[in-house]
Structure formats: structure tokens, C-alpha cells
Amino acid sequence: MEWVDRSAMPNSAQLPAARGVLSSYVLEVLSGRREGRGAMPGCADCALTDEDLHLALYLCYELHYAGLPGVSDDLEWDEHLLRLRRRAEHRFEAVLRDLTPGARGTAPRDLVPALCDAVGGPSMSMHVREHATVAQLREFVVHRSAYQLKEADPHTWTLPRLTGPAKQHLARIQAGEYGADHDDHVVHAELFAQTMGELGIDNQRHVHLDALPGVSLAVSNLASMLGLHRRLRAASIGHLALSETTSVAAMRNYVAGLHRLAVSAQARKFYEVHVLADEEHGIIALDMVQALVDEDRQLVDDVAFGIGASLVVERAFATHVLDRWASEETSLRRPLAA
Numbered sequence: 162m163e164w165v166d167r168s169a170m171p172n173s174a175q176l177p178a179a180r181g182v183l184s185s186y187v188l189e190v191l192s193g194r195r196e197g198r199g200a201m202p203g204c205a206d207c208a209l210t211d212e213d214l215h216l217a218l219y220l221c222y223e224l225h226y227a228g229l230p231g232v233s234d235d236l237e238w239d240e241h242l243l244r245l246r247r248r249a250e251h252r253f254e255a256v257l258r259d260l261t262p263g264a265r266g267t268a269p270r271d272l273v274p275a276l277c278d279a280v281g282g283p284s285m286s287m288h289v290r291e292h293a294t295v296a297q298l299r300e301f302v303v304h305r306s307a308y309q310l311k312e313a314d315p316h317t318w319t320l321p322r323l324t325g326p327a328k329q330h331l332a333r334i335q336a337g338e339y340g341a342d343h344d345d346h347v348v349h350a351e352l353f354a355q356t357m358g359e360l361g362i363d364n365q366r367h368v369h370l371d372a373l374p375g376v377s378l379a380v381s382n383l384a385s386m387l388g389l390h391r392r393l394r395a396a397s398i399g400h401l402a403l404s405e406t407t408s409v410a411a412m413r414n415y416v417a418g419l420h421r422l423a424v425s426a427q428a429r430k431f432y433e434v435h436v437l438a439d440e441e442h443g444i445i446a447l448d449m450v451q452a453l454v455d456e457d458r459q460l461v462d463d464v465a466f467g468i469g470a471s472l473v474v475e476r477a478f479a480t481h482v483l484d485r486w487a488s489e490e491t492s493l494r495r496p497l498a499a
Contacts, residue, residue: 174230174367176220180375181205181213183249187220190242191232201245208252209260210477215378216370218253219307221246222385223367226311230367250386257383261469269454269461270447272399273406276468282476283483286414295422299360300492303369304482308381309353309431310366313338315388316401322394325456330449331398334405334442349438352431359428362497372493376474376481383474387467395460398453399467405446408439 176192179185182202205211223229224237236242262279264272289298317335320328333342340346357364387397412435419429454461485492 174365174370176230176232177216177367177370179213180216183213183217183245184220186245187217187242190239191220191229191236201241201248204249204252208249208256209474210374210376210379210481212375214249214252215375215382218246218249218382218386219370219378221249222382222389225385225389226314227366253379253382253386257470257473258466260473261466263462264465264469265462267465269450269464272450272461272465272468273403276403276465276472277407280469280472280476282472283479284414285475285479285482286411286418288483288486289418290414290421291418293418293422295360295424296497297486297492298418298422298424299362299497301482302357302360303362303372303493303497304377304478305380306353306357306364306366306369307373307377308384310350310364311381312350312353314350315384316397318388319394319397319401322391323398323453326452327398327449327456330445330452331401334401334445334449337438337442347434349431349434352434356428356431359425369493372495372497374481374492374494376478379474380478383470387470393463393467395453395463396467396470398450399464399469400471401467402446402450402464403468403471405439405442408435409443412436412439 176188177184179188183204186202205214208214220229221242224232224234224242228234228237262276264275264279267275285301289301293301313335316331320331320335323331336342337346338349340348340351354364363369384397384400387393387400412432415432416429416436419432450464454464482492491497
């Protein structure tokens with residue numbers, strides 16, 4: 162297979178097609194065809210992976226990042242979108258709280274392994290290590306692009322909501338994520354874009370939105386929701402702590418799988434960098450959690466919620482993808498072009 166670098170290609174992203182009344186409402190506001198008139202749609206009954214709800218949420222959240230193609234920056238704080246987003250978030254958060262196990266009495270530094278055992282689920286990294294084909298690897302990378310092309314940004318919103326040592330620990334982790342901890346380091350999101358390009362995948366943001374199922378968007382939406390709300394700041398810290406403390410083993414699996422598939426060294430670099438960086442970040446993350454809880458013991462349950470909610474969403478994602486692959490079907494909403 163020929164690896165194609167598309168990192169310099171012009172952005173060909175367009176707004177996606179609606180998937181129901183929620184996303185239709187959002188898209189009409191974004192495109193100027195609706196100015197908040199008419200009845201606002203209700204929210205889906207199944208909010209963990211619902212296609213309509215998660216596309217609507219994702220579009221609303223992206224206004225706070227780098228924006229959306231052809232959409233005015235003035236809509237970032239549109240009152241109608243914010244009202245709809247709030248209702249959708251409440252439904253998403255409610256189902257996550259229903260599905261997330263408690264961890265009362267668990268020491269802060271033991272929350273991650275305790276909740277990992279409680280939630281369980283299949284291992285995506287082990288599948289990539291042992292069994293994935295190149296076609297499946299490319300699908301996996303597209304799934305992850307919704308989050309990885311803005312990696313670290315959701316947790317950066319948490320910085321001004323912290324004080325003292327917890328804030329310092331988070332700043333150290335984020336400096337590494339943005340490549341600012343060393344002169345020769347690169348922003349991790351840019352390394353992921355490089356991986357996409359090396360695998361012959363268009364690496365512009367939002368290009369693959371129509372192909373991404375709700376369960377993939379939910380992974381990104383959870384990080385955004387936790388980062389955007391001050392009341393969920395400790396949950397955002399828990400979310401990050403899970404990622405940093407479990408990353409090394411997963412990234413080693415991905416590196417081994419990419420070696421097995423004989424992809425280029427440039428395609429592997431994103432994963433190899435994380436093996437090294439997250440050895441240190443995992444230690445800092447545990448110190449960050451401990452410092453946060455030492456400052457306010459009442460936040461330990463919120464930290465646990467952030468860890469557990471991330472595990473629940475990741476379990477749903479891995480189950481969806483691996484079930485589709487076991488049936489020899491695409492795990493995307495439409496097949497990825499060769």
C-alpha cells in the first residue's frame with residue numbers, strides 16, 4: 162500500500178448531514194436557516210451512543226475549539242445553541258452517572274485500577290497488536306481523529322478552575338502534550354495528523370464527521386463536557402488521570418501492532434512518543450489527583466465519576482468497533498476510501 166501525505170492539502174471539510182431532529186436544529190442555526198424560532202426538539206432516550214444527540218453536541222462543542230467550516234464565530238455563544246446543548250448534556254451526564262460504578266472508600270491513587278476492574282470491557286489496543294488489518298487500523302485512526310486532532314485542549318479548560326499544586330501538575334502535563342516542555346518536541350495533535358497522512362487518510366478536522374458514529378463522537382464529547390463546566394473540573398482531572406496512567410501499556414500495544422503491519426516510522430511516532438511521555442505523565446497525574454483531593458476531600462467522588470464515565474464510553478466504543486469487525490463489517494457509518 163502506498164502511504165500518502167495529505168497534511169498540506171486544503172481543508173475540504175463541510176458541515177455533515179443531520180441525523181435527527183437535534184442535529185437538524187443545530188445545523189439550521191449554524192447555516193443561518195433558523196434563528197431559534199420554533200419548538201426546540203427534545204433529547205434522545207438513549208444518550209450514551211445516540212447518533213443524533215452526539216452529532217448535535219459535537220457541533221456545539223466545536224464552536225469553542227477551532228470552529229466549523231463556513232460557520233460564523235459569532236455563533237459560539239448563540240443562546241439557542243447553548244440552551245439545546247445544556248439539555249443534551251444533562252441527558253448524556255444522567256445516563257453516564259447511571260452506568261458508572263461508585264468507588265466510595267477507595268484511596269485517590271487507587272481509583273483508576275479499582276474502576277478499571279469494575280467497568281471492564283474489551284481491549285482495543287490488544288486487538289490492534291495481535292489481529293487488526295491495515296484497513297481496520299485506518300478505521301480506528303479515523304474514529305480517534307474526533308478527539309486526537311484536538312488532544313489536550315479539553316483538559317486545558319480545567320486549568321483556570323484549579324489552584325495550588327493540582328494546577329501546577331496539570332500545567333506540566335499540558336506542556337508535554339503541546340510539545341512545550343522541550344525545544345525538539347512536537348504538539349501531540351500534530352503527530353496524530355502525521356499518522357493519518359502516513360496512512361493515506363485526509364487529516365483535516367471535520368472531514369470525516371459524516372462517517373463517525375455516535376459512539377466515537379461520545380468519546381470526544383465527554384472530554385469536552387467535563388472540560389467546559391467548572392462544576393465538573395474534578396471529573397475532568399479524573400478523565401485525564403485515567404488516560405495518562407493507562408496509556409503506556411496501550412501505546413506499547415499499538416506500537417507493536419503498527420510494527421506487525423509494517424507501517425512507516427512516521428506513522429508510528431505518535432504512539433511511540435506517548436510511550437515515553439506518559440511514563441512521566443502518569444506519575445504526575447496521580448500527584449495531581451492527590452493534590453486536588455487533599456485540597457477538597459469532597460471532590461473525590463467527582464474524580465471517580467470522570468474516570469468511570471471515560472471507561473464506560475470507551476467500553477461502548479470498543480464493543481461497537483470490535484463487534485463490527487468480527488462480522489466483517491465497517492465500524493464507520495460508511496466505508497473509508499482506500
